[in-house]
Amino acid sequence: MRGSVERGPTFGHRQAIRRRRSWAGLAVVLCVAADVWSVTGAGAREPVAQSGLFRIERVGFTAGMAPAVAVDQVERVPESQVDSPGAAAAADPTSTTGAATKGGPGGSAGAANDGKDAKGAVIESGTGRFSVVTMPAKALRPTPASGRTVRYTVELEGGLDVSGEQLATVVGTVLTDPRGWQAKDGVRFVNVPPAAAAKGAEVDLRITLASPTTTDRLCAPLQTRGQVSCHNTGRVVLNLRRWVLGAAAYGSDVDGYRTYLVNHEVGHGIGHAHAYCGGTGKVAPVMMQQTYGLKGCTAWPWPTPKPA
Template sequence: MKGGKDRTFTGIAAAAVTTVLAVVVAGQVATDRSGEIGSQASGEERGAQQRPDRSEGRPTPPQAAKPPAAPPTYQQLMTRQFPIDPELKASGEFVAVPGFDKAPGKGRKVSYRIDVEKGLGLDAGLFARAVQETLNDDRSWAHGGAMTFERISSGEAEFVITLASPGTTAVWCAKSGLDTTVDNVSCDSASTERVMINAFRWAQGAETYGDDAMLAYRQMLINHEVGHRLGYNHVNCATRGALAPVMQQQTKTLEVGGIKCRANPWVHPGD
């Protein structure tokens, strides 16, 4: 009996040890598996955090280039004022505007040259085009085919339309006994070949026309001074509210003797 009890006790103890070992081993396995799962999950999270965005590394699409602004037209430039010192006296040296503008009409052909004083900083080509288009407009001296104007840059010209600084304009007008320093005006220097256009007036206009009528003022300025060269003297307005004659001194005033007229750039405005 004693031997049987000992064997029975030994068997029970062995079974208990086996059970404990099984539990321990199972726990370790579960722990290891849990650690593996946690490690895998952490790795996946890190991978997701470190994975670059799909847009990273891709070149930025080029921005559509803005089309260049169109250069201003002749009409637009002729309405603008340009900066200039009203007391400027430039170099006193003149250069002929190159090129040739054929007389477009019939009648007596008048050849002229355009000189521009060096150092003005104004657009000589714009000035030359304005002169040619103004003089050959049917509302100007070319009206009805009476004459037609041709611009040359070399050879014999009947006169020279000269764009010059206020100081130089005064010098050339004084050669013909004219004082342009009062009101800073232009003149036809009749004892010389030059019709002097004061660059300050060309660039800035006059109060009589205002800032919004630069085109009309420039047309009047050309027609008035060339009119003197063609033999016409000053004429004042005779009817209140009427258009001023182009040979009135419109740069200075639109009112003479209590009669106020309206600004007018043309020799034949209504024809």
């Protein structure tokens, strides 16, 4: 019986294979070069790679927390929606200029000028020093008896002219709301008070309100450019500019935006990646970057579904 012979690839085929391998190798090199990780002593990892306006994000983990997903995402931030640090609030396309704070969690009629200087502009730079804020008892609802424990502090940068009590009230109220991550993700948020933090108590997330300049420093090498917030290696950094002005997606409802901001950045801290609008008229997921626009969706600041 005549034996069979497996013929090798032709010259043209070999050339095509070489080209494909070359492009694949180049892609791997570029991805590895861009995929920069930041690691804390506690073992927390979080995406920190960004090249120009293209942000490469890998969902990592916080010590004791399993990642929600394990895929890379690449998204483009439009140049028109990114201002340089120090830009006037009126020129910020993500904000609602002159928006007033509505009555919501921690809101008050006199709160609209918090975080602004004598000329009415958002304070660009604080002291760079932070204090852990005491959580008012009124801000906390009962926490679940079981679930993944997430210990957090609320921290305020000096020199921002913001009420620490009001900040803590917003954060505590949002985190323990029945529409929040405790119900959605089976977590249990536990506040770490100043005295315990000073003694070195374990903290998973440091939720920090910082000036635009300090936000850029704390979020680096992520490029917040004085405009947006971030989660970076166990630190949730809330940008004072966004805290004061909100974003166009929420109109004059600054409190609604603050709720979204806390839930979105804390969502990153417990392992969630960005999500996207599911279609015109649908409710925006809280992990969508609603600050940059709704893409046809409707604003919603909570991780749990909006009631019908």
